[in-house]
Amino acid sequence: MRLQKSHFWQVFILLIALIVVNIIAYSFYARFDLTADNRYTLSPASENIIALADAPVIVDVFLEGEFPPEFRKLQTETRQLLEEFSAENPQLSFRFTNPLEEGGNANEIATQFYEMGMTPARINVVENGRTSEAIVFPWAMANYGNRSVAIPLLKNQLGATTEDRVAASVQQLEYAFADAFSKLLQPKRKKIAVMRGNGELEDRYIADFIRSIQEYYFIAPFTLDSVAENPQQTLAQLKEYDLLIEAKPTEPYTEAEKLVLDQYLMNGGKQLWLIEHAAMETDSLFSSAGSAFALPRDLNLADYFFKYGIRINPALVKDLYSAPIVLATGGGNNTEFNPFPWFYFPLSSSPSKHPVVNNLEAVKFEYASPMDTLDNAVKKSVLLATSPRSAIEGLPREISLEQITSKPDPAEFTAGEQPLAVLLEGEFSSVYENRILPFELRDFRSKSEPTRMLVVSDGDVVKNQLQRGEPLELGFDRFTGTTYGNREFMLNAVNYLLDDTGLINIRSKEVRIAFLDLEKVEENRGFWQVMNILIPLLLLAGFAGGFNAFRKRKYTSNQ
16 A cells, blocks of 8 residues: 555656646747757847748748759758748748649749749759759748748859759858848838949849849939039938949049049948949950950049049959850851850959858959059958959950960969959048048038948949840850859848848858768668668677577576
8 A cells, every 4th residue: 555655656746747847848948059050040130030020921942852862951951940930930831842743744844933033953863873864943932921032942053063052052041031031021221322324334234133132122223413513412312322333334423423422422321333444345356356455444433442442453354264255156057156265254252251252153254453452441351353363464455356266374374363342341531531622512521430332343243144135134144054143242242231130141151061972872882781781680680689598597597
């Protein structure tokens, strides 16, 4: 009887302890990230964005079905990240679906995805020494109310293996989802002025860039034409914008226009300059028997940028690491379009881990000029530069397509890394400090508020190609089918210049993904198959033998 009462009290105390533990666990909910790189810990910016959802956010992920193990890894990382978002705000729910599950035609479904702006990925699958092609849909769609945003899950990388692309994609997963949720949940607040009146790029050549940033900001054209008649009013109107963008101006600025731009900066306005000091276009080569002269372009801005701490040199950079130019060879029905190295199209490398360029695909430049940074109080960050194997050519200079027939001399390409995009941050001094002003100005400021300016020494970085008169995606080369990082760079640049949520800092998060070495797996395939079959059998046999020996010893000794 005593034994039964003792047993009863033990069970009773155990039940009470379990109830208390459950109450504590329910009241003090917590998740622990034990990974070395904290890959499952959301950044404060992500937490703040998803917290804005006061209605259901439904995410459809199209990574479901049979695909290579690399994409299985991407699927797993995506699921775990969405679980973290859902744990932060239960309004978010997600589901994984297979677009090909109902047995539809793969090419037709791929076309439907392409028409919705979600390009499928065609990948080579190597299995048992055989190579086959598979279609994967590395996309997600976030829905909030009557709004939807497509989310790319797979990054493009030139010359990268599937493993490298997946690793880079996992690196940017949190940014991709946080960026999409930001578009859905945060209203537009800031305004951007796209400058007109100084020979900037036509609307059709910056159409894709404008489409990409208008998802975040209000966009409007702005001209300095009224400066000649009413500069004070023009400056007041320009101050209403948070950022101005100058996309490849070709006509010189007057002193009055420069003063308006200067005072806009002094009052805390942000500026993005895509500017060229070399007048040269590829079309000139085809319209003038294969050669044209690159001439210096004077925009009357040398003192403007010099005062702020940079100098754009009237020269051209050449780089062994460059994009090709596509030329027609042959004639009639035998005409072929072939790519040739063209060193005037440098593909930029990033010497820094700045969030604007971190984990960024190569950015294509065309006839860019080298830049120098000057010593002053403004902080300067070189975001993009040429490779170390670059050369500088002075202007004017004749450029001929005949250069593709000669082998480059490595001794010529020794100029080292040349800055092509420089970010300036801090308090600027006015260009017109201690100078006679071109017009009378009330409230002239000689020192700026803390602000930012980004200068890129090539206007074509923001220029999209056209096909049948329609703009293509910025960074996509229709002649080679290659997509460069221009669009992502420009979007990151604008987001950084106007960032007030910390969203851009998510790009700096480092995630390390480990993959199997497929070559070693294939070489040692038979060995590991035998080991996986044999070792469990040996362990099972050893356990059975040991257990029988234990039974015999125990019961034999009892007799």
